[in-house]
Amino acid sequence: MALEPVFGIADWVIGIFQTLAIIVLAPLMTGVMRKVKASSQKRVGSSIFQPYYDLLKLMRKDEVISDQSSWIFRFTPWVVFAATATAALFIPAFVSFTPFSIAGDLLLVVGLFGLARFFTMLAGLDVASAFGGLGSSREMMMSALIEPALFITIFAISLTYGGTNVSTIVSSAVDATIASSAGIITPTLIFASISFFIVLMAETGRIPFDNPATHLELTMVHEAMVLEYSGRSLALLEWAQSIKMAILLTLLVNIFAPWGIVSAGQPQQLGSAILIAPLILAGKMLIVAILIAHIETRIAKWRLFRIPDLLAMAMSSSMIGVIFFYL
């Protein structure tokens, strides 16, 4: 339909490098968040590399599979990991574009997360345990309500930055900050960022939506669905969960705080900035991670039937953002 942008080898290398960085460093981010949470609770906490040790240990362990389960149960971890890791391809991390944006946009990323979640919910039901069903049931309600909040947030973002193509969004955001450093502080984006933050907490199962560290049936959601998994399958699921968290955090900071990203429009600064940009990104993500850890420390998990209120708040917040854009 129109001219496709032409990418050189360097762009593809950077694109693949960004994706690999997200996939490889995601467990580290989980480790940092656990450490921050531990220290805000006046605990020492485990090393920030603990998630890697756990993954390694689980990868090497033998698996126990339920005799009630079918191929869905065995297939799910691979689908979940492949879908989540593929989603990471479409995310520009410290350069404002990724050549993979030709193949998919933000809606595809949401669709891939949805596919992963669909299979996780089925796997929860597959093992004939009441725990799995309980997790799937709660996840069904939450995912049904997250979907509209997320879509309207995407609506607000695409109105502001002209597209659902993630590269378009991030480059426009970077250009806006270059034009004026406060150029991106608009009512639409402020409301959308509130909504996106709530969606992020819900999607990744943080308190008050879900407690990633619990094994109490009253409070479990995600953990209940994957309760029967062990060994390599569990490693894949946990890694995928970390990657999802990393993707959403990267999107959050890159869309709503795009300072310090290397812009596609300024190749002359590529050399120096490409070294600093990852550090800036890591710094921004660390700030959000600290914020999340503190939220998790300060408040308790909410009752399940109060969660719709919070998601409704996200929906109305992004809807107000959209209406602000039009008015």
Next chain:
Amino acid sequence: MIENLLVAVILTYIMGGLSALLSKSSKFTIYVSFIASLAASILTVAISISVLILGFEGQDALRVSYLQNATPVGSVIDFMLDDKAAFFTLVVGLVSSAVSIYSIGYAKGYLGKRNVSALGFLFNIFILSMILVVLSNNAFAFLVFWELMSLTSFFLVIYEHEKESNVKSGLIYLIMTHLGTAFIIGSFLTVYAQSGDLSFDSFRQSSASIPPLMKGVVFVLAFIGFGTKAGIVPLHIWLPKAHPSAPSNVSALMSAVMLKVAIYGLVRTIFDFSGIGPSQDFTWWGILMFAAGSVSSLIGVLYAVVEHDIKRALAFHSIENIGIIFIGLGISVIFYSFNLMPLSMLALAASMYHTMNHAIFKGLLFMGAGSVISRIHIRDIERMGGLIKKMPWTALFFLIGAISIAGFPPFNGFISEWLTMQALLSSYQIPSVPVQIIIAFGSLVLALTLGVAAATFVKLFGISFLSKGRSDHVNEAKEVPRMMLLGKGILASLCIILGIFPAAGINLIASAFDFPSSMQLATPFDALSIQNENNPAAPNFASLSIPVAIVLLGSMGLAVFGFARVIGGKQKKTVYGTWDCGFGGLTERMEYTATSLSQPIRSVFKALYKPQYHVQKDFHFNSNQYLPKSIKVESATRDVFEERLYSPTVHAAIGILDRIRRIQTGKVNAYILYIMITLLILLVIVRVFS
């Protein structure tokens, strides 16, 4: 040449139907009637595709007509296959051929129990009538075939007529469908008043000269009429009753195809007969359809999620998907009215792509449900479970259908939902703030619908196919015969093909609705891309290339597989019982049920269902209520529309008619009095007006 083939299609259906009717109910009947419908349907597909791709040998459309002046209203046998019609006959043909193959296996279940001849006859005539509705080039013929379609489907709905509930739902269907037909007749007559001729050619010519107010009347009547047949809320009430009552192969046809014929009627009326133009006078048409579509999709899916009858749940999903189709159509008309033609085409492509997709995956899902029901003879998913081990292929095909309808990549549902969402996101180009805000709210509803739809299919697939069997019926289950698998397999592969190569579907739609070549994709591997010319720095609004995404997904899967293999080495897998908290002996009664699975959603949206719980407790000692002996809980949900809208209307109507009946006293002198009063009134009228 093609004209003759078209006649051959019609004759094959008639022959298939008649030979079924004339032969004794036996295996032979099944083969004759369903192979005839299979052959005719395949021929229909071939004709439609050749028309869409090759055109019509220099004419604007393919025409077949006989007996030009046989009746006062012109020729009844006056058929025209243009691009739009060809798209819909393609959909009818595709699904019908798969369902015909499936029926060869499915109808054998009726042998010796029921008259298969009637089924074969009605099945053929039903498909034929749907094709003829689409082909008709004359309002009279259209209505005749429309009525034939309604009547054959009515007889198919009451095919298992010894169940009283089936007859009752058939009756409701009959009443509602005729109510709709009345509105369609009204719409056509309004155009006829302007054109003076019932042929669609004259409708097209005179459409521009219809007075503005009457254009609105034509649209509203057609919208209500065709909307009733398509199952738009609140006119949907027949749909979740009639579709589950019919035999499953017919449910597949009704849900997948018959609803699309209604969409065809509406598209034809709006874009050909109503005299719509790129002016803001017509914006409200689009908004009406958009609003109706949003409400239908949400209501449909919210009733589907609490339903335990697998076929009723699928029927409610049809309402949801028809809603999504109407959202696309409505947006398309809104863009059209603001003269944003490329966007209007985008929305129309989304809507038509979803029309085709819904036909394919709903046909697949109904056939899957039919396979399960034909084996275990229950429709309540609460008593299924574990079927994936007994019926692995049926489970796989049902899963493909479920992922498609839930709208996840890389299946076909994702493409049409992506296109619909892009159409909604493009609403920023509309120069009217109120319309933009309406569309934003509609998007919220659509996204909620998609979220709940995914949840519903987790429930439908998870409860019926996964985990442990929930009743003894499941133990009898075994895989269905090959013919039934083949029928589902065809549609399942179409779900995958149309998901991975959206170019195939989009180019068909583009040639059916005369899109410019810039809206088409040159190769199957091209990305779907939407450009925003107002933003020259970053013009790419969105782009999507599913073939590339599939390759990426596959290579990610392989990479992690290799990685895990290298890091983890070879491993042993131990099969052991599910964790039972150490108490021992998990039984199927400890599994999560369908009711409890959907309980959180039910309590969030309780205003719609008015859920009721009856708890009955028996105690060991009535003085000590802490030690119950047994607890019995019954829960039920209710249909708000039936209770609040239909029951009062029906009661009011019966009340009024009761009062009118009082004039029927049965006394001769009373009737003489009526005659005299009537005569006097007539005399006065004649006196006054002459």
